[in-house]
Amino acid sequence: MKIIVCVKQVPDTSGKVAVNPDGTLNRASMQTITNPDDMNAVEAALKLKDETGCKVTVVTMGPPPAASMLRELMAMGADEGVLVSAREFGGSDTYATSQILAAAIDTIGVEKDDVVMCGRQAIDGDTAQVGPQIAEKLNLPQVTYAADIHKDGENITVKRMLEDGYMTIKVKTPCLLTCIKELNNPRYMSIGGIYETYNKPLATFDFEKLKDHKLIDPSTIGLKGSPTNIFKSFTPPQKGAGMMLEGDGKETCEKLASILAGKHII
């Protein structure tokens, strides 16, 4: 059994967000972190590794510096990394990205008892589309919003967190799960893991490696091939402080009405 975890290096939103003239993020000028939900996916995979001794492969698509993120995840306990990186892949939207990642995962190989895990969504785009799209392209059953995962033979029982409750789903491997932060607390790198990480295998899948894969259509990848066109990206201005009206019901209503009238809203 192996678990393939898709991860993404994202801008650290606690720092300043920089945008390129074409509207895409200027990733080079920003501090990066591993996408938080992806960390929960990695932790879920490592927990299953602790229980079953399975292999964990972390996969990311991104520029070459994303390799450092893979090394950190391997220092947490992942066994190997795959960096999917090529100029041709740059600027891909979710449709294009899921094609490329599905092709990369298929190249690694998904066998009968394997699991693919993703974070629910990345904090830069917040689309939550890539995980489900990969599942569709690989013809894998998918369970999104996993808040609890139990493996029992070839069955995996997943507690899905919905807005108004939980749904428990039993799914057979191979399958794809997307993970949320309620699932676990990601572990730290360990000292032993850090000393081992640079001796673990890290492969790079470039355009040459993937371009002839059946799931890849070179005309629909990268910035040009992506169906999504970004019209404008910007950091929204911070909202001003709200106003609290205090007093009894009638008094505050009158006050509110006069403020709204003063602004010609009513």
Added chain:
Amino acid sequence: MDFNLSREHQLIRKMMAEFTENEVKPIAAETDLNSEYPRENIEKLFNLGVMGMCVPKEYGGTGADPLASAICIEELSKQCASTGDIVATHNGLCCDPILTHGTEEQKKKYLPMLTTGHKVGAFALTEPNAGSDASKGQTEAKLEGDHYVMNGSKIFITNGYVADVFVVFAMTDKTKGTKGISAFIVESGFPGFSVGKHEVKMGLHGSPTAEIVFTDCIVPKENMLGKEGKGFSIAMQTLDGGRIGIAAQALGIAEGALNEAKEYTKGRVQFGKPISKFQNTQFTFADMEMGCEAGRLLTYQAAVLKGQGVRYTKEAAMAKLWCSEHAMKTTTKALQMFGGYGYTKDYPMERMMRDAKITEIYEGTSEVQRIVISANMGL
């Protein structure tokens, strides 16, 4: 000459900084206020492989180098010097002498206990009448058949009431002076071992300091560490390494205080502007920063020399002396920037200042460091 940390050291710093921010910082004030040993965090540090990290893999450690250990102690001490102290003592003063001077049997028995076994280690040299003059210890160990009978007491023992394994120094031949001192590995479970007074200290409240007492304590003969009569030299050699740990701890305290003061002064507005914009504040920061950088270079140099297996006595003493005095200066000046708030327990400055003071005293006072440095200058 390359001043960059290796990629492993960079990851260790990142990991420790995250751990310190998430696990250490939230409880640091409480740990101090309640004089509470941070047991849960020490357990976590065992799980992460920080405790006993320089022990080779075959004995349960990770085979990290002294620089890696110094970086861990530095990062922890930025928020909690007590936690840094517990790690420094365990790694530098207990695991290190057993690794360096222990027999194969001793290493196989004790090093796994101190790493994967989650047992805490300590070092017992100081006595009421033997502080800087460590050669005047009165604790005695007499050979009786297959064991030594140890009598006496040791004071100011870091990890004293939580440790399971102690490296203890005792006279095996009182007529020989320092050449009559031998080192032993003593378990807290040995008959005749007991913990005496728990010290109530000015700072480092989370670090458990106690007196330990030997009353006809039975120590198996095979627990002598190194050769008979070599105890004093083992102690001095161990303290050379320990000083790198205290230098790293003091450096961490100074850096922690500097960071807190930077944040505070950028937000504190007086006379119409943040006080970080006043030249007096900026000049003070410049001195603090320069001192930290110098301390880092001295500490890392000593750690790298130790890792290379070359003599580093003078370098470790310089690192310890510089960093501890700089920690005292920096915490005092940083507290001043906080004004009245700095003197309250609402901010960490008074704790950092109290914690800094001990670094000028233990593992050799500043005066002893000057003796060590000048003794290595060919005067």
